[in-house]
Amino acid sequence: MNPPGSVGVPEHNADQALSNPIHGPSIHSDDPQERIQARRLRIAARVEARRREALGEYLDGKKESEEDHSKSYKQKEESRLKLAKLLLYGTELVTNIQVAIDVREIHRRVEEEEIKRQRIEKLENEVKTSQDKFDEITSKWKEGKQKRIPQELWDMLNTQQLHCAGLIEDKNKLISELQQELKIKDDQYVKDLKKQSDDISLLLERMEEQVKSMMKAFRQELLHIEKAFEVERQELLTNNKKKWEWALQAHSSKELEYLVNRMKRVEEYEQQLNKQRIWDREEFIIIKIKLEQDVQILEQQLQQMKATYQLNQEKLEYNFQVLKKRDEESTVIKSQQKRKINRLHDVLNNLRSKYAKQIKQFQEENQSLTADYKRLVMQFKELQKSIRHFALIDDEKFREIWLMNEEEAKVLISRAFEVDKIIHTQHLGLPWTAPDFWFLHNVGPISQPLQKSATQIVEEVLRQTEEEGEEAASNPESYLDLPKQISSKTTKRILMLLCDESGFLIESKLLSLLLPLEKTECYLLRLDAIFSALGIESEDDLYKLVNFFFKYQAHHGSSSQTNPRDGTGTERSSLASGVERFSMATAVAQSSLESVIPRTSLASASEAAEQTSLEGGDGGEQEEKAAQAPSRLIHPNDVLKVLEAFVMGLRKSRDFWAPLKVGKDMRDDSKDSKYWEALSTVIPTAKQNLWDTFYTALERYHLVLTQRAKLLVENESLEQQNAELQSLLQQYLHSKINSELQVPPTQVFRVPTK
């Protein structure tokens, strides 16, 4: 089934390398590259073939076109074949001579061989016979020696001679024969030479003839081809000419048609033009008439206008006269006015100069004033600074003085108490109890109770709840002055929830640090971090937060309870925003740090009101019960929402309060006087009265005692004098002082100088 070309290829290969570069690469080649190339070629050829098939037997078309297009091609092909044939025959004709000579040569060789063989045979025969003869002759010589008879010998010699002669003759014959043959050969050589020359001449002749005929044939074929080309050209020319003429004719006919059309159209247009002209004319006439009528009307109007003009002219003339007179008057007035104007101008100038002067003055004034103002402002600022400074100092001083006074007072009071105690215990014999007053514990100036920080509260709450298990609500009112409607338990739960849910607000470092700590401590620290992130600083904020949780619960509780799961999505989304807010909130917190203290005080006021309102609604206990239930029900997922809302609210409230910068509020010293009064009235008047009477009594007792003391002193001195006198006497008596008393007076003098 293989194509024949591929079968034959292996044999081709070696040949290809040598002489035939026409063949393409073979599939069966040893060289893999060549095989690949061959396959590629085959594929390409197949694709090409398919394409050609698709193109509707392009090959056939080509063939047809070849048949079509060229008489010349046919002629060329024909002449080529003819010439090839002629050439073939010519060469055959020429080579025929060679072949003929070859054949003749072969024949000659064969004959020659035959003749040679014959000759050799003949010569051999000859040799044999002559040898026999010679042998015979030589044997006869021996015979001859035996012959004694001369005749016999002579006879024998004669016969011998004869034999010899015969032998020689034979030889000679042979020689002559051979020579004959040689001569014949020579002749033949000459003949051959001649024949060769004939052949050569024939060959030449034929070649020449061949060349001539070929030339002729070529020329003829050339002529034929040329003729064919000529004919083809002629045909082409005529065809083209025909085409051209046909096209020209078509063109001219079309031209004619166009011309006729054009004429028709021209006529038509002319008619239309005429119509148009007539119509125009009529119209023109109509318009003309109309216009003329208009002209007449206008002329009439013109006349009228002229009349009115006349009238007006007269009127105007009259008016002109009047005006002239008026003009004269006005000139007079004008002159007057001019004068006035001049005057006024002078005034104006004066005023202007004055004005300028004043402006200058005022400017100067202004400058000085502004300088003053600046100075004042500076002063004021300095003053303020000093005021602040002094205020601080005053505060301190006040505090110091207070403390001092207080100390003094307290010392006094304690002394008083001590005295009282002594009086009571020692003199009156009554048991003495120290009075307990609030002011006694006070140290320093009275101020508002300090705001507790949120964390502290938390700590407290936590601790409290922890302790609660043990104490079992033993001190329900221990904590604090704070929202009573919420139990600390609830708060704790809420805070725990907050702590668990908003872990993202805590820094990761902190978390890692928290791990080893205790549970409560851990919560505490976490909450601390969360609060700092949320911006909750004060106690109030914390309670607000807790409250907010409850309120939120109250508002949204039902809905969030129904589908707590739904919130998660939004929560997560708000998580990111929460983080943002965290940073914002911290920023806000930092910026508002200065204003926090006064603000909180204000805020606390407002919150107090709020709380009271809340308190008013329900009883604390009930509220707690109610609150506990929802707090449980606050879904962890809602915590973030609540936080978000809370942070927003917190910020808003702070923002609202922020612009209200209140200066240092005055200390309220209402309590001070009370305090001091209270201090002064530590000892009640009843006691004072007691003390007064006691005093008089004691004074009396004192008098007695002093008298007694005097007497005692007198007694004592007397006793002493006595003792001294006794000792002196002893001394004088016992010692050898007498010798000593004999001291020169110089020595006595020296001692007092010393």
Add this chain to the structure above:
Amino acid sequence: MQDSRPPSGLLTPHKSSSGPGPPGLLTPHKSSSGPGPPVATHTSAPGMVPRKRTTPNFRRMRRIIAEDTEWSLAIVPLLTELCIENIIKNFRINPILKQLPPEYQQKVLSHLPPDLPLAVTANLIEDEGYWRRCCLQRWPVCHVSRHGGSWKHLFFERHLEGLLRHFIPGTTDPNTILDLLPLCKDFVHSLRVDQLLPPVHLPPTPRTAGEQSDSGSEGEAEESSADHYALGPLVAGLSQLEELDLVYGVKDCGMNFEWKLFLFTYQDCHSLAATIKACHTLKIFRLTRSHVDEEKARILIRSLLDHPTLEELDLSHNLIGDRGARGAAKLLSHSRLRVLNLANNRVRAPGAQALAHALEHNTCLLSLNLRLNCIEDEGGQALAHALLSNACLTTLHLGGNELSEPTATLLSQVLSVNTTLTSINLSCNHIGPDGGKQLLEGVADNKTLLEFDLRLSDVTQESEYLISQALHANREAARQRALNPGHFVLPVTVNGPGKLVA
């Protein structure tokens, strides 16, 4: 002429006004321009220098020039032309060519006479035109294409060949050839010597002696002294030699024929063998019609074994016989021979068998010629068997070899298989009508054979005609292939898928 000018110069105003010559019309303007014109005349008309002396008035002189109708610039030849003429004249003594600018070189070359001594021209002139003239002057018929298309090569090759043809050993001075060697060594690519004369011993005596003894015995006696010119030194000097074509024989001896004129002595043979062995550029070696017998052929072939460049060996019309053929067969396997011609060499069946054996494994040989031998059926069959496995031989000539039907049967088998053979010649054999029919069958299966000669071989005209028809078809196909090699693949593959589908 000069005498007539002055008076005519006086008349110029009238003539110039009436005459149509443009220079005449220009004169009034130019004369008014003052001393400028003389300079212009100087430069524009160098040929007028002598005339200036006779005419003192420049203006008048100018007018004369303008009026001179026979005046032209080419009256005196250019100096360069004079120089060139002189160079050409003295080229024999003082050849100046390379120093000239190219355009003058061309001029000089086109005017050089063709009979200049070769010593001057050989290495100096490359111009083909000059050598063409030299060749055409010496020889009426020149085939440039046979000499590599170069006229210079043609000239030197033919010059050398002429010298060799007429060289008579012992008489002619060998220096006549060797002197030429340095001049022509670069230009001789082929040597085709169709006669080498034997030495002439005692010109009067050989004829008398020859008449006395015509027999062959005399030849042997003279053989030792019948050595031809030894080509050794010459061939060794020709560095470009590629083709050597020798005939040890005398041409046109006519009726003066003597055997000794055609003697190829052992001395000749040895010297030739050494020569061709030493010549490493040789591609074609032909030694024909020289009575090379078996021994000499073997000597020659031995020297050709493993020759680096030899491609064609032609020993036709000799007597190398079977032993020589065996030597040639050995040579086939020891060289890159592409053409081997052993026509008319008395080769018989054993020689043909040896050749067939060598051919079986050969991949170079393209053409084998065994015309006019006598290999007979035995040798023919051996060759046909060899061709079954050979895939490069394209031309085979077995004309006049006593072949008959058995060989034809085998050849027809070869033809149906072989795709390289393009030309076979079986003319002058005894193929017979049956053999012809079998060959026809073989040819019918073959697509590559272009020529098949069966003349005078007893084949019926019918089969001969049919064979020629088949060959014609093959020729047309080959022509198509040659015309558009790209389309050669296409028809096969176009048919291919169709056949596969079928």
